[in-house]
Amino acid sequence: MPDNREARAAARTDMIMRTTLALAQETGYAKLSIEAVAARAGVGKHTIYRRWPSKGLLFLDSLLSLNEPALDYPDTGDVMADLRRQIYAAVDLLTGPQWGPLYQALVGEAQHDPAVAAGLGERFIRPQTDKTVARLRAAQEQGQVAPGFDLDLAMSILSGPLYFRFLISQEPLTRDYVDRVLDALFAGMGPRGPADAPASA
Structure with a gap:
């Protein structure tokens, strides 16, 4: 089983990514900032920068990790x-x-x-x-x-x-x-x- 630190880190990562998407939906991507995400999520901005060196990479990871599209192909023969x-x-x-x-x-x-x-x-x-x-x-x-x-x-x-x-x-x-x-x-x-x-x- 993961220790408490790993569980807390995973929960914090999930919260940061969800906060990122919520803010992007509210304000648009152009106005999104790591500082705003940190303030809303209640973490230091350096916590975010340690994992995501740019706003774009944070947004990419948040969008694709939390919204994994199920676009597999069927094969009906047609x-x-x-x-x-x-x-x-x-x-x-x-x-x-x-x-x-x-x-x-x-x-x-x-x-x-x-x-x-x-x-x-x-x-x-x-x-x-x-x-x-x-x-x-x-x-x-x-x-x-x-x-x-x-x-x-x-x-x-x-x-x-x-x-x-x-x-x-x-x-x-x-x-x-x-x-x-x-x-x-x-x-x-x-x-x-x-x-x-x-x-x-």
């Missing part, structure tokens, strides 16, 4: 249905009032903080990318995706339009839009039958 179900879940999460604004702020912070960018990539973006490519690879082996199609490129084509709406254009990220993106993707990477082969000269 890759389109499985992609649709998983992406619907991601869209619902990213457009929700609790996660969406915080995740937007985290991605924004990653643009000018290499440590935050690395952490976000390692803990969220890369795992989700790997799951998507693995599901596409299984579909390719089953003949649902054209053999030889670049699956990393497929992942980029699939995620790019979603992130563009979420982060750049601020247009609604809807299930209908997800369906249109999937239809466009599979129009290009679906299996090719003899009728699709180019005519001989």
Whole structure:
């Protein structure tokens, strides 16, 4: 069993991270500060700095540790249905009032903080990318995706339009839009039958 010091340290860490998210939701990430977190949590700011050397890393750890998204892929044998179900879940999460604004702020912070960018990539973006490519690879082996199609490129084509709406254009990220993106993707990477082969000269 962990000793009392370890239990107290774990409880303090949890309290600091929860306080960080609560303040970020109240004031927005731009106005969040380690000093404010320390004051609300009732700890010294040096206690926070010993574990998290920057506001961005504190926010990253708080958001991803306390809001671990369950975005695993089903495998029903129908890759389109499985992609649709998983992406619907991601869209619902990213457009929700609790996660969406915080995740937007985290991605924004990653643009000018290499440590935050690395952490976000390692803990969220890369795992989700790997799951998507693995599901596409299984579909390719089953003949649902054209053999030889670049699956990393497929992942980029699939995620790019979603992130563009979420982060750049601020247009609604809807299930209908997800369906249109999937239809466009599979129009290009679906299996090719003899009728699709180019005519001989």
